[in-house]
Amino acid sequence: MAIVLHVNGVERRVDAPPDEPLLNVLRDWLELRGAKYGCGEGHCGACTVLIDGMAVRSCQTRAGLVAGKRIRTIEDLSRGDRLHPVQQAFLDEEAFQCGYCTPAMIMAAVALVGERTTPSRAEIVKGMQRNICRCGTYPRIVAAVERAVAAGTSDAGRGARDDD
């Protein structure tokens, strides 16, 4: 039986078992490979995507349970050559080393600034601390989120296509 998922503003029909992890469906069925497999157990956050604007661990989310919800992945953030303010801030602050954690960090940050338009530094640290960066670029990541907040983040993680 097909699952109908609303991904990045488009309805996608997928012939995947409903209990398949959303991460696998995104990567293997829909070829959206920005979200990464890290631990597969909900600890590292490498698989973070947005569901109805909230940061969610897609390795722990059964695809069938999010049918009808708005799923947003890193692939939906930029508009042509224009990066999302959070992406631009990560670039400006060079807030990555190997880059493996970066898509998930950015999605977590988009969710954070969606919940709190002007988070304090302490709120940023707290909001991002569930995402692990093995390269230890945390100070730059925090600086990037602060930069994005200062620049303004108009679409603020509220779901696909809200900034169109």
Ligand code: FES
């Ligand atoms: S891969 Fe999902 S939390 Fe680590």
Ligand code: FES
């Ligand atoms: S930049 Fe390498 S894991 Fe974060």
